[in-house]
Amino acid sequence: MRGALLVCKKEFMELSKDRKTMFFTFLMPLILYPLLFTMMGKLSQSDAASRKGKPSRVQVLDPGQVVAPLLRADAKAFEIVAAPPGDVKQAIRDQKLEMLLEVDAEAAAKLERQQTFGLKATYDKSDDSSKLALSRLKEVMTKQDKGWVQARLKALGASTDLAVPSRLETADAGDMGLFVGKLLGGILPYILMLIMFAGSMQHGIYATAGEKERGTLLSLLSTSLPRNQIIWGKLLYVFSIGLISALINLLSMGLSIGRMFTAEASHGAATAATGAQGMGSLAALANPLILGLTFLLMVPLGLLFANFIVMMGIQAKNTVEAGTAIMPGFMVVMVMAVFSMAPGIEKLAFLPYVPILNVSLAIRKLFSQQGNALEYAIAFVMTVGLAGTLTWLSTRLLNRESALFTV
Amino acid sequence: MIQLMDVHKTFTVKDKKTRMKKRIEAVKGLSLTVKPGEIYGLLGPNGAGKSTTLRMIAGLMQADLGRIEVCGIDNRVEPEKARGMVGYLSTDLNVYARFTPRELLRLFGEFQGVDAKVAERRGMHLLEKLQLLDFADVKMEGFSGGQKQKVSIARALLHDPKVVIFDEPTTGLDVLTAKTVLDLLRIMRSEGRSVIVSTHVMPMVDEICDRVGIIFDGALHGDAPPKQMLESWGVKTLDEVFFKLAAQSAVEV
Ligand SMILES: Nc1ncnc2c1ncn2[C@@H]1O[C@H](COP(=O)(O)OP(=O)(O)OP(=O)(O)O)[C@@H](O)[C@H]1O
Ligand SMILES: [Mg+2]
Numbered sequence: 001m002r003g004a005l006l007v008c009k010k011e012f013m014e015l016s017k018d019r020k021t022m023f024f025t026f027l028m029p030l031i032l033y034p035l036l037f038t039m040m041g042k043l044s045q046s047d048a049a050s051r052k053g054k055p056s057r058v059q060v061l062d063p064g065q066v067v068a069p070l071l072r073a074d075a076k077a078f079e080i081v082a083a084p085p086g087d088v089k090q091a092i093r094d095q096k097l098e099m100l101l102e103v104d105a106e107a108a109a110k111l112e113r114q115q116t117f118g119l120k121a122t123y124d125k126s127d128d129s130s131k132l133a134l135s136r137l138k139e140v141m142t143k144q145d146k147g148w149v150q151a152r153l154k155a156l157g158a159s160t161d162l163a164v165p166s167r168l169e170t171a172d173a174g175d176m177g178l179f180v181g182k183l184l185g186g187i188l189p190y191i192l193m194l195i196m197f198a199g200s201m202q203h204g205i206y207a208t209a210g211e212k213e214r215g216t217l218l219s220l221l222s223t224s225l226p227r228n229q230i231i232w233g234k235l236l237y238v239f240s241i242g243l244i245s246a247l248i249n250l251l252s253m254g255l256s257i258g259r260m261f262t263a264e265a266s267h268g269a270a271t272a273a274t275g276a277q278g279m280g281s282l283a284a285l286a287n288p289l290i291l292g293l294t295f296l297l298m299v300p301l302g303l304l305f306a307n308f309i310v311m312m313g314i315q316a317k318n319t320v321e322a323g324t325a326i327m328p329g330f331m332v333v334m335v336m337a338v339f340s341m342a343p344g345i346e347k348l349a350f351l352p353y354v355p356i357l358n359v360s361l362a363i364r365k366l367f368s369q370q371g372n373a374l375e376y377a378i379a380f381v382m383t384v385g386l387a388g389t390l391t392w393l394s395t396r397l398l399n400r401e402s403a404l405f406t407v
Numbered sequence: 408m409i410q411l412m413d414v415h416k417t418f419t420v421k422d423k424k425t426r427m428k429k430r431i432e433a434v435k436g437l438s439l440t441v442k443p444g445e446i447y448g449l450l451g452p453n454g455a456g457k458s459t460t461l462r463m464i465a466g467l468m469q470a471d472l473g474r475i476e477v478c479g480i481d482n483r484v485e486p487e488k489a490r491g492m493v494g495y496l497s498t499d500l501n502v503y504a505r506f507t508p509r510e511l512l513r514l515f516g517e518f519q520g521v522d523a524k525v526a527e528r529r530g531m532h533l534l535e536k537l538q539l540l541d542f543a544d545v546k547m548e549g550f551s552g553g554q555k556q557k558v559s560i561a562r563a564l565l566h567d568p569k570v571v572i573f574d575e576p577t578t579g580l581d582v583l584t585a586k587t588v589l590d591l592l593r594i595m596r597s598e599g600r601s602v603i604v605s606t607h608v609m610p611m612v613d614e615i616c617d618r619v620g621i622i623f624d625g626a627l628h629g630d631a632p633p634k635q636m637l638e639s640w641g642v643k644t645l646d647e648v649f650f651k652l653a654a655q656s657a658v659e660v
Contacts, residue, residue, distance in 0.1 A: 006517055010503075013514070017505040017546075215501030219562065221467055222500075223518040224491035401468050 003225040007233025008240070011207050015241075025199060025241070029249045034256040055079040056133030057097040059088065064108035067101065067119065070140055077136045092124050098133035099123045114152055188253070188367060189360035190337040192298060195249050197305050197333050200242035201326055204306065207234050208313030209322035212404075221404065231310070231398045235391065239306035246298045254291050293371075294363050297380060301359050303387035305333075311394040315403045332356075340364060352378050355386055409441040409464055409570055409601050414473035416459055433459040435625040436473070441601040441618075443569075446592060448616035448633075449605040452649060456625040457605040458497065461574045464603065465495040477570045491519065494568035496559055498575050504547045508534060508558045511547070512565055519566035526565060533561035537587060552579050560588065564595075571595050571602040577611060589615050609645045619645070623652045 015022065057079050062068040071078040084091035088100050100122040104110065110117040121137060124130040150160045211217040220230060308329050316322035333356060340360035345351065352358045358379035365371050397403060416434040421427070434456045441447040449457050462468045463475055466482045466489050475482050482489035503511055509530070516526025534540045537557040547555060556579065564571070573592070577585040592615055595602050606612060612619055613633055620630040629636055633645070640648045 003518075010514055013510070014503060014505050214504070215499055216503050218467065218497065218500040219502070219515075219559070220518070222465055222490065222493070222495040222563075223515065224487045224520065225518050226487050405468065 001229070001232075003229030004232035004236055007220070007225065007230050008236040011203075011234065011237035012240075014207075015203065021202075025203075025245060026248060029195075029245070029252050033249070033252040034259070037256040037259075052132075054129075056099060056129065056136055057081045058099045058101055058133060058137075059083055059097055060101045060103070062101070062103040062107070063105045064103065066107040066111060066117070067103045067141075070144055071101075071137075074140065077140075078133075089122065092122065092130060093127075095127065095129070098127075098130045099137070101137065111148070186341050186364060188294075189363035190341055191253075192246050192249060192294070192363070193301070193333055193337050193356075193360060194330075196242040196246040196298060196302055197330055199245035200238045200302070200306055201309055201330065203241045204234075204238040204309035204313050205319050205322045205326065207237055208310055209316040209319045212314075212316075213318045217404065227399050227404075228395055231314070231395055234314070235303075235306055235310050235394070238309055239303050242302040242305055243299065246302065247295060250291060250295060250298075290366050293366055293376070297359050297362060297376070297383070300380065300383035300387045301356070304356075304383060304390060305329075307387060307390035307394050311390070311397060314398050336360065353382070355382055359383055408443055408476075408478055409439075409447075409603060410474075410476040411437055411439050411460070411464070412474040412476075413438055414460070414463060414470045414475060416456075416463060416468065416471055432625055434463070434470075437622070437625070437627050438473075439620055439627060439630060441570075441603050443601050444596055444599045445617045446596050446602040446604065446615050448612045448619040449603060449622060450607075450609075450612065450619055450645065450649075451605075451622035452653075455622040457622055458574050460622070461495075461497070461572050461603065461605060464570075465493050465572050466490040467495070491566070492568055493570045493572055494563035494566070496563040496573045496576055498578050500559060502547055502550075502555050502558050502562070504550070504555075507544045507546055508539065508561070509543045511558060512561060515562050515565055521566050529567070530561055530565055533564055534558075536591060537561060553581065553584050556580060557584070560591070564591075569600055571600050573602070573604045575605055575607070577606065577608060585611075612645060621645075621648060621652070624656065628652060 055076060055078050058071060058081065060068045060071060060080050068080065072080060081097050084096050088097075091097055092100065102120040102122075104117040104119070107117040119141070121134055123134045149163050153160050153162050211220070221227070309326055312325040312329070313322045316325055336354075336357045337360055339345065340357055341364075346361060346365070351361055352375045358375065362372075362376045362379040365375065414434055414437045415432070418431045418433055420429050420431060422429050437456075437460060439447070449460065451457050459468070463470050464477065464482075466477075466486050469483060477489050477492045480489045480492065503514075506514070509527070512530030512534075513523060513527060516523060516530070519526075521529075531540065531543065534543055534557075537560060539554060539557045539561075542550070542554065547558065550558070556576075560573075560576070563573075571592070576588050576592075580588065589611065592602055592604070596615075596617075604616075616633060618631060619633050619636055621628045621636075629639065629648075631639065636648070637643065637645065640651060642648055642651070
């Protein structure tokens with residue numbers, strides 16, 4: 001094993017001389033995810049806050065002064081503005097104001113006669129703040145209508161419940177944390193698997209076909225190191241790179257998501273109740289056990305990938321050929337990963353027995369807290385078996401000199 | 408000591424045009440011996456089988472038939488031990504350019520199981536002889552072909568090999584550097600090592616080789632000291648031996 005470790009050490013030394021590659025492999029994900037998630041969090045927060053905080057600018061045409069006082073009373077939600085110059089619709093599109101409200105001129109009289117009066121709101125459906133103005137208006141009018149109805153009922157001497165035969169109440173059984181977990185569980189295996197494959201692919205090609213191309217492999221083969229150990233050393237290197245990439249990505253992702261939701265929960269007081277409840281499951285998301293189990297599953301998968309990459313890489317004449325030979329493998333992994341994201345896929349009974357796909361399924365279930373010990377075990381054992389077989393096969397295959405001397 | 412006994416090597420290649428498998432007999436029943444303290448020159452036209460022969464002695468390839476021993480070790484039975492006895496250099500071999508010569512030599516010392524301090528001292532000594540000591544700590548990425556070749560030579564000799572195999576060692580080197588390499592080979596001889604070199608440079612053969620063998624089409628034609636070789640063929644230069652061999656094989660066909 002000493003020889004394999006020496007070869008692996010040599011590969012890492014070579015890597016360490018290349019600052020740029022080091023940065024993109026190891027440091028980039030550490031910076032990328034926190035940045036991405038904080039930015040996403042900040043953006044959605046500030047956007048919602050700015051829309052909620054500002055009153056909607058509304059031009060009101062209300063000769064009877066029936067609705068205008070209602071809006072004027074709620075200064076936090078509405079700001080009554082003068083008619084803009086030119087076309088009003090264009091002004092709304094230009095976000096000079098949010099809405100135009102035209103109230104029936106006869107409104108007061110109709111109200112008096114217990115008739116229905118009309119209002120016409122002109123808004124921009126494609127603009128969020130304009131939509132907000134409409135929903136604020138609806139809220140105010142619903143409340144006001146209720147008051148008017150009750151007054152009318154009272155005048156008739158009827159019960160105020162007359163116009164309310166039933167009342168629907170809803171309670172949200174879903175849990176924010178679980179929802180995010182499901183979402184994340186769907187894409188995480190995909191991202192992790194691709195990152196692990198892509199990461200080890202670049203370095204794998206460099207260390208195999210690349211060595212052949214650069215003419216350095218011959219010098220390595222001419223030493224007294226046994227052939228097996230040279231192959232194992234390369235395998236160990238490619239495997240380690242894949243695992244390190246996966247680990248860094250997993251940790252960085254887990255930590256930044258955890259942080260983002262902690263920040264969100266401690267934010268708005270109104271959502272404190274649901275926030276605290278959601279936090280329970282979100283904590284599970286950044287739960288070391290779930291992250292650990294996910295990583296454990298990535299270990300044999302990484303060995304499987306490394307074997308495939310080294311096997312293809314060392315038999316290729318040059319790096320271009322190696323890339324061409326390895327790419328189909330990458331495609332298969334990608335297709336499987338995308339396939340595993342499809343909704344309802346977990347209901348297929350044979351799925352836990354399909355290699356690679358079962359790993360992605362197991363991770364997905366871990367994150368949506370439907371973890372199944374048996375399926376996890378099957379995925380793990382199968383991948384370990386497959387990786388072991390491939391290691392044995394590649395050692396035998398690559399020991400042949402035709403593999404090492406394709407000129 | 409190098410001993411080859413009736414060695415054969417065949418490659419199978421695919422002809423892209425006819426889509427047929429083609430057998431190339433690169434080496435056909437080659438036998439030769441290189442004694443300690445002797446420089447053996449392997450001559451022959453392109454594709455004659457020189458590199459293949461040297462690769463087999465270095466243990467990079469296995470012979471299909473026959474036996475190869477270095478220092479009495481059969482390189483099929485104990486390949487690692489046999490490779491440990493050999494210092495191998497070839498033109499299609501390169502250095503790890505991301506390292507400095509010092510880093511590279513230290514690394515290969517470890518690969519060959521040489522003590523780190525000993526490897527470093529020996530490596531620096533070799534670089535000094537090759538007039539490259541000033542560049543010992545410079546990244547090899549910017550090195551010229553000749554500079555890289557010098558580092559490769561130091562790498563090949565680092566572990567004090569009893570057998571030295573140099574495949575076209577002076578190709579691409581200027582006359583000064585070439586002379587340095589030849590001087591180094593003379594030192595190797597004086598230290599009692601068995602040296603085998605392949606070359607296309609005839610004057611070099613006259614200058615340093617104790618014996619020459621001419622390979623033509625995978626087989627050895629003559630194996631004698633250079634002077635004797637010329638006499639037996641009745642010619643003045645080794646080049647003429649080539650022409651005669653080529654004419655002969657043309658007649659055979
Ligand atoms: N790995 C290989 N696969 C297939 N054929 C090979 C391989 N190595 C060598 N050959 C073939 O074996 C024959 C001998 O090649 P070799 O490299 O030994 O010649 P050489 O004497 O060193 O020639 P040169 O002077 O050009 O270096 C050639 O026909 C070559 O095409
Ligand atoms: Mg050659």
